[in-house]
Amino acid sequence: MSRTMTPVHFSGAQRLLHWTMAAGIVAMLFIGVGMISTVAPSYVPLVATHKTLGVALFALVLVRLALRVTLGAPPLPADLPPVMRLGAVLSHWALYGLMIVMPLLGWAMLSAAAYPVVLFGDIRLPPILPQSDSLHTLLWAAHRWLAFAFFALILLHVAAALFHALVRRDGVFEAMSPLPQRKTMPER
Amino acid sequence: MSRSSSRSPFVPLAVIAMVVAGSAAAFAYTAGWLSPERLTPSRLVAALAPPGGPALGHRRNHAKGICFTGEFQSNGNGMALSKAKVFTPGAWPVLGRFNLATPSPKAADATVRVRGMGLQITTPDGDVWRSAMIDPPIFAVSTPQAFYDLLGSAPKGPEAMKAFIGRHPEFMAFAGWAGSAPWTSSYAEDPFNSLNSFLFTDAAGTTRAVRWSLRPAATQMPITPEELARKGPNYLEQEIAQRVAGAPQRWTMVVTVAEPGDNTADPTKAWPQGRRTVEVGTLVVNKVIAEPDGPCRDINFDPTILPRGISVSDDPFPAARSSAYARSYDLRTSEAKDYPRTPVSGSAKP
Ligand code: HEM
Ligand code: HEM
Ligand code: HEM
Numbered sequence: 001m002s003r004t005m006t007p008v009h010f011s012g013a014q015r016l017l018h019w020t021m022a023a024g025i026v027a028m029l030f031i032g033v034g035m036i037s038t039v040a041p042s043y044v045p046l047v048a049t050h051k052t053l054g055v056a057l058f059a060l061v062l063v064r065l066a067l068r069v070t071l072g073a074p075p076l077p078a079d080l081p082p083v084m085r086l087g088a089v090l091s092h093w094a095l096y097g098l099m100i101v102m103p104l105l106g107w108a109m110l111s112a113a114a115y116p117v118v119l120f121g122d123i124r125l126p127p128i129l130p131q132s133d134s135l136h137t138l139l140w141a142a143h144r145w146l147a148f149a150f151f152a153l154i155l156l157h158v159a160a161a162l163f164h165a166l167v168r169r170d171g172v173f174e175a176m177s178p179l180p181q182r183k184t185m186p187e188r
Numbered sequence: 189m190s191r192s193s194s195r196s197p198f199v200p201l202a203v204i205a206m207v208v209a210g211s212a213a214a215f216a217y218t219a220g221w222l223s224p225e226r227l228t229p230s231r232l233v234a235a236l237a238p239p240g241g242p243a244l245g246h247r248r249n250h251a252k253g254i255c256f257t258g259e260f261q262s263n264g265n266g267m268a269l270s271k272a273k274v275f276t277p278g279a280w281p282v283l284g285r286f287n288l289a290t291p292s293p294k295a296a297d298a299t300v301r302v303r304g305m306g307l308q309i310t311t312p313d314g315d316v317w318r319s320a321m322i323d324p325p326i327f328a329v330s331t332p333q334a335f336y337d338l339l340g341s342a343p344k345g346p347e348a349m350k351a352f353i354g355r356h357p358e359f360m361a362f363a364g365w366a367g368s369a370p371w372t373s374s375y376a377e378d379p380f381n382s383l384n385s386f387l388f389t390d391a392a393g394t395t396r397a398v399r400w401s402l403r404p405a406a407t408q409m410p411i412t413p414e415e416l417a418r419k420g421p422n423y424l425e426q427e428i429a430q431r432v433a434g435a436p437q438r439w440t441m442v443v444t445v446a447e448p449g450d451n452t453a454d455p456t457k458a459w460p461q462g463r464r465t466v467e468v469g470t471l472v473v474n475k476v477i478a479e480p481d482g483p484c485r486d487i488n489f490d491p492t493i494l495p496r497g498i499s500v501s502d503d504p505f506p507a508a509r510s511s512a513y514a515r516s517y518d519l520r521t522s523e524a525k526d527y528p529r530t531p532v533s534g535s536a537k538p
Contacts, residue, residue: 030218036515037220037228039332039508044492044500047510113517114487116316122496124314133486133521140518151215155208162207166200 007074009175014071017064019178024057025099029151051106052119058103065096077170084160091157098150104128105146109139227336229515232508235339236291245527246293248516250304250320253287254425255482258436258473260309266468269396269443270388272497273311275468282471283308285484286375286428289322296421298413301366303424305380305402306489307471315495318487320509321380321402324369327455328362332508358456370410373419375428376437376473377408384491384509385452385501388443397446397501399459402439402471429476436474442467453502481529488517 010018028050035046076085110117111127112135118124129135165173213222220226236242236249243251259279266275274280288295289302304322311317329335334356341352353359372378380402389395416423431437445464451457479485492500492510500506520527 030215033215033219036511037218037226037230039227039229039232039511041500041502041504041507043507043511113521115490116314116493131486133524136518137522137524140522155211158211159204159208162200162204166203167197 007072008171009074009177011067011071012180014064014067015176015178017060017067018176021057021060021064021099024053024060025150026154028054028057028102029147029154032147048118048120051110051117052121052123054103054106055119055125057099061096061099065100068096074175077168077172080170088160091153091160094153095150095157098146098153102143102146102150105139105143109136109143112136112139227333229508229511232332232336232339232512233515233519235336238291239343242291242519243293245520245523245525247287247520248512249291250287250289250306251291251293252295252300253285253304253306253484254428254479255477255484256282256284256286256428256432256473257475257477257483258282258284258471260441260469260471262469263467265466266443267391269390269398269445269466269468270497271391272317272388272495273313273315274309274317274495275497280309280311282473283310283483283487284473285479285487285489286424288424294421296417297419297424298371298417298421303375303378303380305375306484306487307380307402308487308489311495316493317495317498318489318493319382319400319491320489320513321382323378323380324362324365324383325381326361326365326458327383327505328359329356330358330454330456331504335508358454361456370408371413371416372408373411373416373423373427374406374409374431375424376406376431377404379403380439382491383455384505385446385455385503386494386506387499387501389497389499397450397452398443399446400441400443400468402441405438405440405470432473432476436472438473439471440467441469441471453504455503455505480527486521488513490514 009015031046031050031053035043035050038046076088080088107117107125108129111129112132114127114131116124117127161173161176164170216222220228233248242248247253260274260282261279262275262277264275264277266272269275285306287304287306288297288300289304290300302322302324304320306320307318309317329338337352337355338359341348353363382400385397385399387395388398420426428437443466444459445466446452446459447463450459450463477483490510490513491506494500
């Protein structure tokens with residue numbers, strides 16, 4: 001089997017990061033839209049959670065990208081149609097881009113509004129921009145619309161992952177499976 | 189390849205469609221898009237708008253105001269209640285805003301019963317304490333939902349207000365204050381009260397519920413609203429600018445400590461007389477600056493922006509206010525072009 005030479009799945013660290021971050025990002029999206037639509041007492045802890053988790057995810061995505069660059073990714077199946085291959089590559093880089101940009105936009109938006117950026121544990125982050133109403137407006141809109149784009153892209157990503165797992169059954173899902181894997185895939 | 193062409197893809201495709209549709213529905217539900225009856229900050233802020241619509245570029249409430257700077261001179265007494273740096277002896281820079289509780293920046297002074305103060309104290313440890321206080325001794329309603337009800341009822345006339353008071357009898361205490369408390373012709377003569385309860389935590393870790401007030405050093409010179417009206421629609425801003433130019437104006441900050449059993453969750457309920465009070469320092473206002481290009485313009489005096497040693501209590505208002513003020517801030521900063529930074533000529537502002 002030629003496949004024993006190339007990795008058939010992401011490393012354990014990459015899979016762990018993928019799934020913890022997936023849970024974190026889904027939580028961020030739900031907390032985000034939930035908090036800005038409530039005036040209940042939970043508003044205060046929800047906002048604190050959103051900021052803290054968002055900054056933590058930013059730290060994690062840097063580690064994740066470093067792993068991606070050093071360890072690479074298993075190849076996509078050879079019989080994958082070119083359109084799907086292109087879609088996979090583009091959507092994965094878009095997801096990485098959003099994982100980096102969203103927390104920075106949140107932090108920058110708070111800075112541009114002269115809000116102190118306070119996380120759980122009394123961690124205080126410095127402002128990364130001066131106060132500016134035009135910048136705040138721009139960043140606020142970007143954080144909001146890119147969050148919706150992020151959610152839409154994740155839905156597409158999940159649909160594609162399940163398509164690989166349930167319809168094509170081509171080992172792509174197993175490559176990122178949350179469960180420990182054998183070194184090589186059985187016949188695929 | 190074991191992928192069998194005999195398997196129908198229908199079931200897996202239906203599963204995928206259900207996962208996607210279910211996730212999208214859960215997201216829409218969380219965002220409140222499926223529950224139009226939910227009290228969102230957008231609805232609360234929209235309800236504040238006067239009949240002609242909101243004044244673009246301005247705060248959605250307390251829209252008429254003027255900036256000030258100064259310092260908070262802490263005497264150290266507050267250290268017995270909170271470990272916040274602001275209560276250690278010293279003088280900390282202050283930024284604030286005198287304001288009128290109206291959604292209209294052009295309202296005449298004598299038409300607005302409630303006056304407010306936005307205050308920010310910054311300490312060298314990087315902590316920021318913001319608060320927005322008003323002059324009545326108690327608030328009008330017990331809950332944010334009731335405030336929304338009040339905003340919906342007040343414009344509909346006396347019958348609707350009677351029905352509102354039937355639902356919220358606690359409003360009568362505030363109505364009593366509004367009808368009988370003296371008016372003044374100066375912000376410098378007005379007290380400003382937190383009304384909401386917060387928690388102070390001292391260095392030993394003991395937490396106490398408190399409210400605070402700024403008591404004016406200037407003597408109150410009562411005036412009728414008619415007399416105030418005769419002085420002009422923007423008298424208060426002219427007066428405070430002149431007065432502060434002549435001499436700094438002072439307020440004593442007094443912290444009142446709740447006793448077990450005191451109602452900390454309802455700002456319409458004053459605590460009984462005789463509660464422990466601590467004078468923690470003096471607010472000194474020494475400069476007044478017009479709002480259009482002043483330092484308070486783009487500040488949100490969100491009452492949940494607190495230093496270490498102060499936190500929110502079981503009072504539901506600070507959270508609701510934080511949510512609503514953020515919405516107001518998002519809106520008004522995005523409308524900056526409708527509120528030029530330089531005062532338009534002919535403006536009565538000093
Ligand atoms: C993975 C990262 C993040 C995601 C996916 C995310 C997502 C969201 C979403 C969905 C909303 C609601 C938008 C709306 O419906 O208008 C939101 C709002 C918000 N986010 Fe984030 N966010 C992230 C990171 C951050 C970070 C790191 C901060 C701050 C340090 C932050 C601060 C905020 C704030 C302040 C709002 C409220 C904005 C407003 O005034 O309407 N976010 N976010
Ligand atoms: C919720 C947020 C999620 C984000 C931000 C995300 C992001 C990513 C990214 C960036 C990659 C590309 C990895 C690389 O090539 O370096 C990837 C791969 C993958 N993801 Fe996700 N993911 C999320 C959720 C999910 C979910 C819920 C599933 C499953 C239902 C899933 C299944 C997969 C699979 C199977 C791969 C491997 C694709 C391949 O072999 O190239 N992901 N994900
Ligand atoms: C749920 C109830 C309340 C709502 C919806 C509400 C709404 C608002 C809004 C939208 C603003 C403008 C914020 C901005 O754009 O920066 C504002 C300002 C203000 N509010 Fe409230 N408010 C509420 C309760 C209170 C209470 C209880 C107090 C006093 C104890 C108060 C005192 C003030 C003051 C003094 C300002 C002006 C702050 C400044 O100068 O920027 N409000 N309010």
